[in-house]
Ligand SMILES: [Zn+2]
Ligand SMILES: [Zn+2]
């Protein structure tokens with residue numbers, strides 16, 4: 001029975017009309033066959049049904065846990081593979097932004113950013129995948145005559161014991177195929193994981209999500225007093241720092257200004273279009289650099305008691321530095337509090353931070369672009385190519401940047417870019433056509449080889465950052481709009 005279909009008002013009214021004419025015993029039997037969403041919907045259709053069902057808190061919890069699995073309320077149901085912690089879709093994807101989970105204390109569906117990692121990623125706490133035992137279960141509502149607490153308690157105990165008996169063999173399978181010795185060895189020996197993952201997936205469908213009724217959001221956990229660890233609670237009223245998801249960010253600017261680049265693209269499509277390749281996907285990066293993940297943190301602002309991602313504060317990147325800062329200087333209000341208190345002072349502060357950061361990234365891109373040119377220059381002056389200096393050095397290097405008195409340590413200017421590109425063509429054909437095979441092999445290796453191959457990518461990245469920097473510098477108010485219009489992690493919406 002689909003919760004989605006039967007929760008529509010028409011369906012519920014139809015249920016009511018046909019149900020209410022039944023004898024009470026049969027009606028109660030019928031009600032136990034509803035799913036948790038339909039049970040509450042049925043109780044809201046008429047007074048008579050409401051009096052029969054008398055929904056309890058538990059029934060509302062069950063309903064909320066069913067709603068978090070429906071796309072229109074809870075967003076996605078991510079699939080998790082415990083063997084290697086693979087997440088589909090990945091944590092940094094757009095789909096995750098609308099991913100919501102039920103808090104069974106405040107009975108709200110809240111953005112995933114309201115929860116710590118354990119509360120949504122552990123086996124018992126994850127959203128159960130479609131078709132799993134937990135996702136398809138019916139209401140555990142019981143007819144009125146069984147509502148004597150002692151009877152209910154016995155029933156609940158018996159049900160739990162039966163469930164556990166069913167789950168036990170699956171727990172053994174799950175652990176064998178997720179963390180067992182075979183799997184661990186397989187990671188080194190490149191075994192075929194297909195059958196292993198299938199067994200683990202079947203076990204997961206029996207076990208996943210069965211502890212979700214214990215889930216509480218960060219805010220409720222704080223009010224309940226779950227955290228009194230000295231490093232987490234700082235100051236009075238306390239600033240609380242809770243570790244959150246580990247995400248791969250497409251751009252370093254995203255750590256402090258999540259969604260800012262996307263905002264700039266939308267605001268100025270004429271001036272700025274997204275780069276064809278994200279800079280963490282360059283071939284020159286090693287694997288661990290390409291997939292470098294950052295930890296997000298959710299922080300309780302001690303002034304407005306709102307929970308936000310660390311990026312919502314003027315903090316630096318690491319937890320350690322955040323904690324250090326708060327201990328040294330006292331609690332720091334969030335961006336929104338600062339903006340409310342003194343809009344113009346706040347604007348100049350965030351503008352200074354953003355333009356400084358954009359300038360630093362642009363500088364890093366410029367260094368990447370210059371790196372190979374410096375090598376070429378030195379090789380022609382006194383290195384491997386010194387014999388070619390008279391014949392080719394001028395043609396390749398007779399260009400504005402080197403005409404300054406101290407040729408090393410020159411700074412890249414936007415105006416050099418087209419000229420450098422022409423010279424790069426000369427350099428490539430010189431290496432291809434003129435150099436002897438031995439010299440070519442000796443020269444074109446390691447980082448220089450990567451530079452020669454990826455030059456156009458670095459150039460594009462530099463031009464892109466140059467434009468981003470210019471946009472921020474020319475239009476300080478754009479950051480104001482960004483903070484006002486964007487709520488990158490959906491924290492204030494629910
Ligand atoms: Zn809550
Ligand atoms: Zn490295």
Ligand SMILES: [Zn+2]
Pocket residue numbers: 301302303304305306333334335336337
């Ligand atoms: Zn605040």
